[in-house]
Amino acid sequence: xxxxxxxxxxxxxxxxxxxxxxxxxxxxxxxxxxxxxxxxxxxxxxxxxxxxxxxxxxxxxxxxxxxxxxxxxxxxxxxxxxxxxxxxxxxxxxxxxxxxxxxxxxxxxxxxxxxxxxxxxxx
Numbered sequence: 739x740x741x742x743x744x745x746x747x748x749x750x751x752x753x754x755x756x757x758x759x760x761x762x763x764x765x766x767x768x769x770x771x772x773x774x775x776x777x778x779x780x781x782x783x784x785x786x787x788x789x790x791x792x793x794x795x796x797x798x799x800x801x802x803x804x805x806x807x808x809x810x811x812x813x814x815x816x817x818x819x820x821x822x823x824x825x826x827x828x829x830x831x832x833x834x835x836x837x838x839x840x841x842x843x844x845x846x847x848x849x850x851x852x853x854x855x856x857x858x859x860x861x
Contacts, residue, residue: 778820801827806823
């Protein structure tokens, strides 16, 4: 039996949900922060500017549920929990890194385009 062909552009393709999850604002930033390293929750929170505890918790749970992040809880007092990319998450490493670098490299052009658009469309 062969796997069904997936069409990423089809409304009912399960890959839609995966793409939404992976490309979400906080998901990309968490994946980017975890590239090549293991971090505790508080370290992630301090690394990713502007993320609330609620959003970080939700994002980590969703990434873990989808197999992209591994969570390790140590039975110590105080509790210690660490997060790292799973092998599946690591497979996104190059894409996430390239996306982050693209954003850094092209931000001036994006800002200029926004200003130009706003100038042309202001009343």
